[in-house]
Amino acid sequence: MWDPSHSFCKTSMSSLTNKRILLGVTGGIAAYKSAELIRRLQDRGADVRVVMTRAATEFITPLTLQALSGHPVHQDLLNAETESVMGHIELARWADLILIAPASANFIARLAQGHGDDLLTTLCLASESPIAVAPAMNQAMWANEATQENVAALASKHVRIFGPDEGLQACGEVGAGRLLDVDGIVLLTEKVFPSHLLDGKKVVITAGPTREAIDPVRYISNNSSGKQGYALAEAAIEAGAQVVLISGPTGLPAPDRSRRVDVVSADEMFDAVMKEVGDADIFIGVAAVADYKPVHREEQKIKKGDAPSNQVLRIDLIENPDIISGVGHLAGRPYTVGFAAETQNVVEYARKKLTKKNLDMVVANDVSDTSIGFNSDDNRITVLWADREVELPKLSKRNVATRIIELIAQGLREAGRS
Numbered sequence: 570m571w572d573p574s575h576s577f578c579k580t581s582m583s584s585l586t587n588k589r590i591l592l593g594v595t596g597g598i599a600a601y602k603s604a605e606l607i608r609r610l611q612d613r614g615a616d617v618r619v620v621m622t623r624a625a626t627e628f629i630t631p632l633t634l635q636a637l638s639g640h641p642v643h644q645d646l647l648n649a650e651t652e653s654v655m656g657h658i659e660l661a662r663w664a665d666l667i668l669i670a671p672a673s674a675n676f677i678a679r680l681a682q683g684h685g686d687d688l689l690t691t692l693c694l695a696s697e698s699p700i701a702v703a704p705a706m707n708q709a710m711w712a713n714e715a716t717q718e719n720v721a722a723l724a725s726k727h728v729r730i731f732g733p734d735e736g737l738q739a740c741g742e743v744g745a746g747r748l749l750d751v752d753g754i755v756l757l758t759e760k761v762f763p764s765h766l767l768d769g770k771k772v773v774i775t776a777g778p779t780r781e782a783i784d785p786v787r788y789i790s791n792n793s794s795g796k797q798g799y800a801l802a803e804a805a806i807e808a809g810a811q812v813v814l815i816s817g818p819t820g821l822p823a824p825d826r827s828r829r830v831d832v833v834s835a836d837e838m839f840d841a842v843m844k845e846v847g848d849a850d851i852f853i854g855v856a857a858v859a860d861y862k863p864v865h866r867e868e869q870k871i872k873k874g875d876a877p878s879n880q881v882l883r884i885d886l887i888e889n890p891d892i893i894s895g896v897g898h899l900a901g902r903p904y905t906v907g908f909a910a911e912t913q914n915v916v917e918y919a920r921k922k923l924t925k926k927n928l929d930m931v932v933a934n935d936v937s938d939t940s941i942g943f944n945s946d947d948n949r950i951t952v953l954w955a956d957r958e959v960e961l962p963k964l965s966k967r968n969v970a971t972r973i974i975e976l977i978a979q980g981l982r983e984a985g986r987s
């Protein structure tokens with residue numbers, strides 16, 4: 570079956586493009602997830618080689634991981650044959666990152682102690698590259714003081730700890746200790762290698778809802794959480810950009826290293842954008858800006874009984890300024906990206922928006938699906954340019970953000986503006 574994420578990822582740059590990742594798989598129930606992890610790291614452009622502990626081979630076969638990685642799986646330290654092909658020191662030097670996923674309690678203990686009694690621990694000792702572990706174990710094993718001390722010891726030695734997650738475990742218990750989902754591991758792995766895709770670029774992003782005051786205590790607003798815009802701000806920062814985040818009211822903390830400008834209404838957002846966008850390289854309008862605002866804001870709180878005799882209280886609305894279109898039609902505008910949150914004919918409406926608002930790129934999503942869009946942590950998007958479009962699979966909003974930033978960087982390059 571055609572997988573759009575596959576073809577897209579193979580052609581675009583990611584921070585994992587050509588990175589050499591040594592994936593260590595240890596003995597635990599979650600070892601089967603390493604198969605999916607290999608594919609997903611490869612999708613992002615990484616070259617993956619696998620090392621398995623002896624226990625890991627009881628949970629998933631080396632043959633499976635060999636077939637998926639396209640390389641022989643390394644298992645033994647003291648094996649003359651494999652040592653003559655690619656010795657353990659050579660393998661340690663080869664890796665840009667050693668990622669152990671899943672990492673058993675036993676492996677974490679041995680790594681914390683500096684053991685070198687099997688191939689994987691020896692490689693970790695011999696490598697000067699970053700090491701990351703994604704623990705996966707029963708919740709009691711994870712909570713055990715010994716495990717916690719071992720994890721703290723690893724963290725103090727700059728070993729990155731990816732997860733674990735909380736939830737229902739294979740053993741039927743509930744708690745912390747589950748392997749972080751593959752999406753999350755890939756995302757954290759990408760963070761190990763800054764992409765530099767937007768080094769030095771000024772990126773202005775709008776996020777969150779706007780509030781249009783009816784009276785001093787009431788307003789018209791919408792369900793936008795701001796999560797996608799904030800995630801984009803983080804992804805742009807990781808790509809090296811200077812980010813100005815113009816945010817409507819959200820409960821979200823400002824991403825580190827961003828400059829946040831807080832606004833409430835669409836008018837305030839419009840003014841803030843126009844002030845910032847003049848010297849921007851990229852503008853991304855993610856905010857769910859209210860299309861309409863009350864014509865009059867009442868000075869005092871509207872009371873029961875204020876309605877005319879027929880008990881219908883009318884609030885007349887007037888259109889707000891269209892921020893994205895305003896930026897799209899500026900002379901010498903930045904690379905301008907809009908979002909189209911639609912409930913029907915998503916791609917068709919998004920394409921109309923692209924043309925009408927004079928945008929470089931539109932990110933369309935279907936907000937009628939409650940498992941994606943507003944307030945959820947996931948999103949599934951289609952990205953449109955004047956001459957093409959690409960559909961991405963359902964991903965976390967953080968992962969979607971990383972993909973969008975890569976596509977923007979690609980668009981800038983193609984437009985000769987990078």
Ligand SMILES: Cc1cc2nc3c(=O)[nH]c(=O)nc-3n(C[C@H](O)[C@H](O)[C@H](O)COP(=O)(O)O)c2cc1C
Pocket residue numbers: 594595596597598599622623624625672673674675676677705706707710
């Ligand atoms: C069915 C089964 C499931 C296991 N699952 C886990 C697990 O999820 N996490 C873990 O840390 N250990 C788990 N263990 C224990 C490890 O397999 C054991 O500690 C082993 O020595 C780990 O070896 P390694 O760290 O060299 O891979 C499991 C054992 C069995 C029999």
